[in-house]
Amino acid sequence: RLSIAELDETSAVVTSSAVSVAESGTIILDGEPNQGRRAISLVPDHHVCIVPISSIVRLLPEAMPRLAITRPQTWISGPSATSDIELERVEGVHGPRTLDVLMVRGL
Template sequence: MSAREEILGRIDRIVPARPAAEVAAGYAAIDRGYLRRHHEDGVLDLFAERVADYRATVLRVPASELAATVAARLAARPGAYGVPADLPEEWTSQVSGDLVRGPDVAALDGLAGAVTGCAAAIAETGTIVLDHGPAQGPRALSLVPDYHLIVVLAGQVAPDVPEALERLDPHRPLTFVSGPSATSDIELSRVEGVHGPRTLEVVISE
């Protein structure tokens, strides 16, 4: 038995797991009388505005121009880009540079950036959520490269947090992205690129 298994075993003996039906009943009994959304109209406008507030670059394009936009953004930063193995090929059909599909972890640090999709987005907070499912790749792909381009489809944008969470599977690893990675030291000096990409670009396909 490993140390991890021993520690988790001790926790299980102190706090026994509850039957699934009991957990589901408790979850269903939570009072959800709060306002589910603050906006009915202009959801994409709000999302673009809030994402830009986080110092991310935001581009809104028709679906017919998505491939050309992705190609132009990558051409502006020469180098090889990592993409999920299942990223739709039509998104990168006009890219002339090197694309590495499904790169292994050892290769991530040498990439110029990464291109992924997302699972959902939240207009009210300007947050993009990755659950590392289809078109998103493993979490490391969105954290190690210094540049991250995320394609957000218009239908993936929820007005507010409650509706976005309903679209997500809580059993999956969730990464919430609100602008480029940034932190501040004790003197409030902002430093970007510490825990993830220094540069975030978001292409909203309408």
């Protein structure tokens, strides 16, 4: 296990995903060993997610039965965004600034 400080020094991480939703482009992680603990997908600046094609569903309702409600979930649908007091939009404040998704057959 890496500490938060060690994670902060890590430039990139690679995970898999539990299920992904084609319509919204949402990737859902549920903490399985191939995804690591939640912090690894939230702290480093670069996240590479290997998505098995067999885990992709068309619509969100199709994803729900594939998820265990007792597991911690991280839903990724785009860069985080916030606005400061002057309403200046800032993206990538929480989580990685770069997300690369590789869809693969046969995992």
